[in-house]
Amino acid sequence: MLIVMSWLREHVPGLPPTRPVADALIRAGFEVEGLRTVGGDVSGVVVGEIVSFEAVETKKKTVRWCQVRVADSPVAEDTAGAAAAAGAGAGVEDDAGAVRGVICGALNFAVGDRVAVALPGAVLPGGFAITARRTYGHLSDGMICSARELGLGEDHDGILILEPSTPLGADVATLLELADEVLDIAITPDRGYGLSVRGIAREAATAFALPFDDPGRPEAAVDGGAGTSGAGTSGAGTSGAGAGYPVVVADTVGCDRYVARVVTGVDPAAVTPMGWARRLTLSGMRSISVPVDVTNAVLLGLGQPLHAFDRAKLTGTIVVRRAAPGETLRTLDDVERVLDPEDLVIADESGPIALAGVMGGASTEISATTTDIVLEAAHFDPISVARTARRHRLSSEASRRFERGVDPALPAVAAAAAVDLLVSLAGATSEPGVTDIDHRLVTPVVPLPLGEAQRLAGRPYPVQTVLHRLADVGCTISGVTEDGSGLAEGAEPTEGSGLAEGSGLAEGSGLPEEAVLAVVPPPWRPDLTRPADLVEEIVRLEGYDTIPVTLPRLPAGRGLTTAQRLRREVGRALAHAGYVEVQTLPFVAEDAADALSLAADDPRRAAVRVANPIAEDAAYLRTTLLSGLIGAAVRNLSHGQQDLALFETGLVFRERPGGPARVSVPPVDRRPSADEIADLDASLPEQPRHLAVLLTGRAEPAGWAGPGRAADWADALDAAHLVAEALGLSLTVTAGDTMPWHPGRCAALSLAGRPVGHAGELHPRVLADVGLPARSVALELDLDALLEVAAVAPPVVAPSISTYPPADRDVALVVPVQVPVARVTAALREGAGALLESLTLFDVFEGAQVGSGQRSLAFGLRLRATDRTLTAAEANEVRDAAVALAADRTGATLRS
Incomplete structure (x- = not known):
């Protein structure tokens, strides 16, 4: 605003x-959000009069060489010698030396018109300085200004024509009050x-504790104080329905107040005064015509949306009703809209003529020939207006206000103010009689214990302060009791504000702190429905900064939980290895599973939809972290970052078997019971914490040390082992086959026989669909499953360091290709026993030399004892025992 x-x-x-x-x-x-100063930099612009002009023909257009009188004034005197100093052709000097020659490209003026003239040395908005310069064969001694050039609006079709009575030589910035400030x-x-x-x-x-004469009080409908400067009194009171233009409100829930006023004899040639036009412009609205500008001025001033119908285009009685199936309406934005039966419309005998509270219809639009107007000032249901605006994707200044709540006492006041302005600015005549259909409900009473503000805010608020702040808000006090009984039944609609007269409450004398006030909120505050709402107003007006800040005392000896500590260990390990942590939003599109080519029966397809999503293209909760990581990688790639090593830890959401449970929502006035909390938890989707890694481009950059190396499936597997080592665990690796990984380059990871994730190269089809480079690799682990084991695992014991030399032995075993390398590795490790220090697979070979369906696995065994140097016989014995156990468990044979 x-x-x-x-x-x-x-x-x-x-x-x-x-x-x-x-x-x-x-x-x-x-x-x-902002404070803007406007017009303060305008200087040297004075009122001039067109003395004469002659046309100057050019190749592109016709301009005028004008003689402009600017009269003797302090501004004119300061700049009178500028033309003479510039040379010949500066104009025709009169007795006062105040006639100047100016080139002007506009054609909308005549001899004798008063105009705004920027003399040499003047400054226009934006710091634009004016000088005398030669153009079109003449020396132009200044510039005749348009409204746009003075910052008065967007009208640039011609120069600004001032009233004939405007004094010559007057300073335009002062005359038009150009200097102002605007709060955003x-x-x-x-x-x-x-x-408003x-x-x-x-x-x-x-x-600032200043007096405020409310322009929206009901008496303003008669006394003219409608909050619009220059509005006089209409002299018209408020009568019942039928006294003015005929109106029927068929839906009193959607419209509980409807006021109609009729004005005739509107002058179509009337022009909005410059002061009002500038005020509208600075408020973010464009000046269009007097009738439209009047409705906008009342809307901005009072906050009451108005609509003006061309009376000549109306057919019979105005009816406020719901739309009938199949009805259509062409709105003012020239769009034909198919109406919904839930839409509240304004109609006449021809059908719908406006969407109530949103936008008018083109069939009854005010035009340049309109002389008779029916003004509508109504109060519409906020929910109905909001739904209609969203249904038709049609937001307007009126709908913005109705959605947030408009004062239902304003329609009569706002209509009277608009009539007054039309009479004053457009020469209109107000027809006698006012249609005012009033179905407002009783304003509810809110019981407020006097001590409630102190209880909620934590600082004392004297009784006088409570009463004073309630009066500032506009509340009235209809009574006081000791226990609050009988205060929630209701009260008559309240038009005024302040404390009830004669109640003796203004000083708060004799009221105990346990007393309960019967507070009637003002009609313009529909948000005040509970004691806590009233307390919020008291605290707000007294100042949030007056509430003392008290930090809670934390119990000593509590630090990170085991899970938090382990998660930090994992993050540090990956960060030290060169990975960059990212945090992506948990919301994904409905087709996120399709982008990953997940199978139809894949449990990751069971995504949970958000009830009120922030966007329809992100309405589901993620079932895998890869969707967000891929999106982050694609954004980085689009900015030229080709080599990526990203990781993320976060929750994924899996729908529970059987679908979400339906539970009743417990009340908010008490803490839910343990059973209610358990039921609520059971209704939520499963939310395990996962870890994912994504690599694209080069794992090692090229440079003087070497040509670099592209990331491959082994890097994703190394990241998995890095995570496991940070937690003191060891993962089992087997061949895997699950999307979105490449079936021949995917590793299935498990821990003590429990599957915990996959790593490897992503499938080429997935890479093409999501826009990632070929051979990009990824890892995803169930971090909760790893933490569950790591949290109960015994502490890692540091190995003893032997000072004796190692004994290295190599073995090459031939095994069937379907035998996992992990089984062979486990058998060798167990067979070697305590003397085995490390076991490394350094070669895998398949070919005719080992036979069809077979492969050769070459391992390096490093043996070492802590108390002696191993002999060759001892080392060979350990190697043979390891090979024997591998042969027994996997069918391996030594390669000859």
Whole structure:
């Protein structure tokens, strides 16, 4: 919401400079996103009069050589000699030396028009300096300005024509009040009243303890104080339905207040005064015509959306109803819309003519020939408006306000203000009679214990402070009891604000702290429905910074849990190995499983949909970390980063067998029981913590030390072993075959017979679908499964270091190709016994020499004793025992 400070100061005289106002609003809980100063840099622009002009033909267009009188004034005198100093052709000097020659490309003026003239030395918005310069064969001694060049709007079809009575030589910046300041305030959804000058003015007046004459009070419908400068009194009261234009409200739930006023004799040629046009422009709206500008001015000033119908285009009675199946409406944006039966519409005998609270229809639009207008000021149901706007993807200034809550007491006031402005600015006549259909419900009473603010905020709030702040908000007190009984039944609709007269509550005298106030919130605050809401207002207006900051005392001796410590060990190990940690969002698209080519029966396809997703293309929770890692890699690749080594740890979400359980939501006024918590936990998807790694490009960069090396499946497997070693574990590796890995280059990882993940090269089809380079590799581990074992594993005992030399023996075993290398390795390790220091597979060979269906595995055994040097016979004996056990368990034979 853009708030023009000159407009705000009309409502709250005596406000300090703008920066303290912005700080006060921030302290009151508003998000002031910016402060902009406009027009303050304009100088040297004066009022001139066109004395004469002549056409100057050029190859591209026709311009005018104008003689402009700028009268004797301090500004004119300061710049009068500029043309003479520049040379001949500067214009025709009169007795006062105030006629200047100026080249102008516009054609929308005549002799005698008063215009804005920027003299040499003048400065226009943006620091644009004006000088005398020769152009089109003449010396142009200044510039005649358009509204756009003065920062008054976007109209640049011609120069700015001022009123004939505008004094010559007057300073334009002062005359048009160009200097102003604009606050940019982000209004949260629960503070719809802030989408108006009226709402912000109330907050500013409260912040500085200044008087505030509410322009939205009901009496303003009669006395003219509608919050729009220059509005007089319409003199029209409020009567029942049928007194004015005929209206029928068929859906009183969707529309509980509808006011219609009729004005006739609108002058189609009327022009919005420059002050109002500039005010609208600075507020983010474009000046269009007097009727449209009037409705926008009331909307910005009071926060009440209005709609103007061309009376000549209406057919019979206006009806507020739900749309009928199959009905259509062409809205003002020239889009033909098929209406939903849930849409609330404004209709006449011809059918729908507007989407209630969202946008009007083209069939009854105000045009340049409109003379008679029916003004609509209504209060629509916020939920209905919000759903209609989202259903048609049609957000408007009106729907923004109705969605957040508009004061239901405003329609009559806003309609009266609009009528007054149309009478004043467009020469219109107000027809007698007002249609006011009122079905507002009783305003509920909120019981507020006097001690509630202290209980929730943790600091004392005297009774006088509580009552004072409630009055600042606009609440009334309808009664006081000792226990709050009988206060929640309701109260009559309240039009005023402040404490009940004659109640004796203003001073808070004689009220015990345990007393309960019967508080009636103001109609413009539909968000105040609970005692906690009222407490929030008290605390907010008193200042959040007045609440003492007290840090809780932490019990001594508690540090990281075992799982947290182990997870950090894993992260440090990967980071030290050169991997970069990333954190991706857990939300994925519906086709995420298709991108990974997962099988139809793969449990990773059972993704859980989010009930209220932030985006439809990310509406599901991830079942694997690879989706997010691949997305992060693709973004890096698009920025030229080809060599990647990424890792991530995070939760994945798997739907429980049988689907999610349906449980009732426990109330919020108590702590859920253990059984309720267990039921809620059981309804959630399974959420194991996984770890994933992704490598693309080169694992080792090229340089003086060598040509570099591309990442391959072994790097993903090394990362898995690195994670296991950080946890003091050892993984078993076997051949794997699961998507999205390449079936011939995939390793299945297990721990004590329990599958824990896969590593290897990704499938070429997956790489092509997601946009990764060929031969990219990945790893994914069930980190929770590893931590579960590591948490209960005995501490790792440091090995004893022997000072005796090792004995190295090599063996080459021939085994069937279907025998896993891990089985052979385990048998050799067990057969070698305690003297085995390390076992390394250094060669794998398949060919005719070993026979079809066979392969040769070459291992290096390093043997060492801690108390002696091994003899050759001892070393050979250990080697033979290892080979014998491998032969017994795997059918291996020594290669000859």
